[in-house]
Amino acid sequence: MRHQPGYGKDRGETDLPRLLESGVTAQFLAAYVDARYAQMRPDGSWDRAEAEIDTIHAFVRRHPDRLIAATTSRDVLRAKREGKVAVFIGVEGGHAIENSLARLDTLYAQGARYLTLTWNNGNDWAGSSIGVNGTRTGGLTNFGKAVVHEMNRLGMLVDVSHVSDSTFYDVIATSTDPVIASHSSARALGGHPRDMTDDMLRAVARNGGVVNVNFFAVFLDQKFAAATDSVKAQVADQAAEAARRPGADTARLRAEYERKSAELVHALPRPPLSMLIDHIDHVARVAGVDHVGLGSDFDGVDGLLPAGLRDVTDLPRIAQGLLDRGYTDADVTKMLGGNMLRVIEIVLDRKPASP
Structure with a gap:
């Protein structure tokens, strides 16, 4: 849940009307949970995760004729039969558990069925590909391995x-279970550390898991990523120069230049939709068609999608x-969700874990 209620079709990429229109099941x-919550004292990560989960549950409860709170593959099949959308919950950012296995168990009890072990910030037990704010970029600690083992025991997807x-x-x-990458692209094409x-x-293929390809243009196209970095660097230099002037209102300048940077980045030519297809095709060729899915990151990429892809209705x-690349209907069905459904059946459809 990345934006406030009230988004219309001119804002964001996913809302209830468009989700229903898209045909997604x-x-x-x-x-x-943004990195800034981990910097709060006391740590605000757990409270933020709880608030987000409450928001998702409230959203589903408001629309019982359209949505189903989902935790297993059976809920997906039921949604298909009833013409509804099955809504699963994932928690993005392992700092949300604040180094507590008990809180991990609570997330599971509240319906969360995957945990992304880090966000752009590493935490005390897992390293991030970015390591913002000087956080960890190394491997799992012993506690981190205990987190993975507990997720395996519970029947919770490791992201x-x-x-x-x-x-x-x-x-x-x-x-010991298949893992997922909820929103990652191919580094051989995109060149980004998040790929x-x-x-x-x-x-991931040997593990039996699924890589869900991210739609973020910065992760797909190295030229677009370089152009984006160049714009941001130029605007940052201008902001720094303005801030050095006597009497400068730094807060106002920061907001002004952030807005200017966003406008310039959004004006850049986007990579074509075919480049996203290239990434999906690459993952399918390297990992196999049984191990690729879609991980849009809608409403999390500042609208920076490939040209020709506006929102969830364009799936x-x-x-x-x-299909135009020669994939069969059966292959495409796997990539559009069949592969994830298989992993959900393996990991989530077990009997409830004992306390």
């Missing part, structure tokens, strides 16, 4: 998007793009 909504390379390989060595190398893709364009 099941959707993970992320209880996203390796955002994690550092060393944490990724530690997870693969530790987890996954070919060796990682093959490791059929991806299906057509894959």
Whole structure:
């Protein structure tokens, strides 16, 4: 849940009307915990995760004729039969548990069915691919391995998007269940540390998991990413110069230049939709068609999507793009959700864990 209620069709990429229009049968909504909550004293990460989960539950309760609170594959099948959307909850950012296995168990009891082990910030037990605010970029600690083991015991998906390379390989060595990358693209094409190398893709395939390809243009196209970085650097230099002037209102300047930076970035030419198809195709070729899915990151990429992809109602364009590449209907069905449904059946459809 990344934006306030009231978004219309001119804002964001997903809302209830568009979700229903899209034909999607099941959707993970992320209880996203920004890095700033981990910097609060006392730590605000747990409270933020709880508030986000409460918001998702309230959203589902408001629309019982359209939505189903989902925790298993059976809920997806029921949603399909009834013409509804099954809503799963994932928690994005392992700092949300504030180093507590008891809180991890509580998240599961509240309906969360995946945990992204880090966000752009590492935490005390897992490293991030970015390591903002000087946070960890190393591997899993012993406690981190205990988190993975507990998720395996509960029947909760381990999400390796955002994690550092060393944490990724530690997870693969530790987890006894298939893992997912909820929103990651191919580093061989995108070149971004948030993307996954070919060796990682093959490791997820051997593990039986799924890599859900991210739609963020910065992760897809190195030229677009470089242009974005250049714009932000130029605006940052201008902001710094303005802030050095006597009597400068730094708070006002910061907001003004952030707005200017966003406007300039959004004016840049976007990579074509075919580049997103390239990433999906690459993951399918390297990991296998049984190990690729869609991880849009809608409402989490500041609207920076490939040209020709506006929102969730445009997902059929991806299906057509894959068919045009020669993939069969059966292949495309797997990529559009069949592979994730298989992993959900393996990991989530077990009997409730004992206390």
